[in-house]
Amino acid sequence: MPKTTLISPVKRAAGDVTTVAVRKPDVGALRGLKLTDVLQMDVNAISRLLPRITEPSLLPDEVAELDPADFLSLAAEVVGFFVTAEMKAEAEAELRLQ
Template sequence: MSDPKFAVVDLEKPYKLGDTEHKSIKVRKPGAGELRGTNLNALLNSNVDQMLTLLPRLTMPPISEQELADPDIIDVADFTALVNEVVIFLTPASLRG
């Protein structure tokens, strides 16, 4: 059974950190403390700047804001998949349909 506090995003374009190639990224459901300094409405609207602030707090392996913003490291399709998982975590189950 999968853990509702985590999502795994299989990457279309694997990336390397050091000598390790990563084919997936685990995203953790944020807690209130990790949402500090962000705007919930902007996050729910997939605002890129807000997601670049939040995602480094939630990804395993940890990915910096600069790495997330670099299309040579994280492909835009993979970034979008990470963002979608965060939005799902932030959306109440009653609204997910």
């Protein structure tokens, strides 16, 4: 599971969290969320999902206080779990043409 290094560490009494791993969500973690909202990186949907799938587990208040760049990095990792190999290949081919 790849880890994301945070620009602004999460402050905790036990020590700052400087890296966060995001695991692939299962259906249970997605419960109560609209997949379209997750795929569109809706802040509310991603904010509800991250505490369920991060290691160390981020608390909802900690997610709300993330640096926007850190939030975007974590959200991009989440969306990446929904991309198929075919979709990745198409995107890479388009980038090579540009």
